Amino acid sequence: MKIIKVKNPAEGAQKAFDIYQDALNHGVKVLGLATGATPIALYEKLSDSTLDFSNVTSINLDEYLGLDGNNEQSYRYFMNQHLFNKKPFKKSYVPNGISENHEAMAVQYDQIISENPIDLQLLGIGRNGHIGFNEPGTPFTSTTHVVNLTQSTIDANARFFENESDVPTQAISMGIASVMTAKNILLLAYGADKADAVAATVNGPITEQVPASVLQNHKNVTIIIDEAAAMKL
Numbered sequence: 078m079k080i081i082k083v084k085n086p087a088e089g090a091q092k093a094f095d096i097y098q099d100a101l102n103h104g105v106k107v108l109g110l111a112t113g114a115t116p117i118a119l120y121e122k123l124s125d126s127t128l129d130f131s132n133v134t135s136i137n138l139d140e141y142l143g144l145d146g147n148n149e150q151s152y153r154y155f156m157n158q159h160l161f162n163k164k165p166f167k168k169s170y171v172p173n174g175i176s177e178n179h180e181a182m183a184v185q186y187d188q189i190i191s192e193n194p195i196d197l198q199l200l201g202i203g204r205n206g207h208i209g210f211n212e213p214g215t216p217f218t219s220t221t222h223v224v225n226l227t228q229s230t231i232d233a234n235a236r237f238f239e240n241e242s243d244v245p246t247q248a249i250s251m252g253i254a255s256v257m258t259a260k261n262i263l264l265l266a267y268g269a270d271k272a273d274a275v276a277a278t279v280n281g282p283i284t285e286q287v288p289a290s291v292l293q294n295h296k297n298v299t300i301i302i303d304e305a306a307a308m309k310l
């Protein structure tokens with residue numbers, strides 16, 4: 078793992094931007110994208126740049142079940158707002174949160190991933206070490222699947238909703254095995270409440286109890302962390 082320590086999230090966004098600029102200049106074809114507060118500053122920089130994504134395909138990690146793409150809390154809406162409206166991609170895949178058959182949708186999503194191998198996968202991290210919506214205990218062999226969110230994730234994501242009771246309790250997420258097929262992975266983590274998860278990811282045992290610890294098994298992982306998130310390393 079290559080660890081890049083930065084002073085603050087703004088510097089982290091700049092370092093991440095440089096990685097994307099370089100990837101685009103080298104003809105990257107498929108980007109795996111993530112949601113959450115962490116990548117917003119990076120998406121802002123990408124949106125304001127002269128980079129052209131019209132020949133790039135994007136594949137997002139996850140979506141809440143029960144929210145359609147027009148719902149302001151959906152991850153499809155988030156991506157439109159923060160990136161796609163300004164930077165249209167050749168094709169942008171986000172799991173469908175309101176499909177009639179989630180299992181069939183998951184199989185289809187895996188098919189999309191295998192037809193469009195991900196060159197660079199962006200990840201945030203949950204306070205409990207989750208990546209995408211792969212909660213602790215998710216098998217490392219998992220592919221796209223329906224997830225029951227843990228209370229810790231529901232609590233953490235409640236800040237984006239008016240009431241905690243509005244937070245969906247289920248999601249559909251790319252699996253851990255799907256994430257691990259990416260050629261390169263970039264994980265961003267900022268803030269003291271990520272420090273335990275970061276320490277367990279980097280130095281802890283590789284265990285399904287800390288989903289991000291699987292990244293120790295990947296050859297090309299870069300982690301950008303600020304001072305607060307690096308506190309327990």
Ligand SMILES: N[C@@H]1[C@@H](O)[C@H](O)[C@@H](COP(=O)(O)O)O[C@@H]1O
Nearest residue numbers: 112113114115201202203209210
């Ligand atoms: N499914 C998303 C994850 O992909 C994200 O990494 C995590 C952390 O979010 P934040 O960046 O807001 O801390 O939140 C959600 O659970």
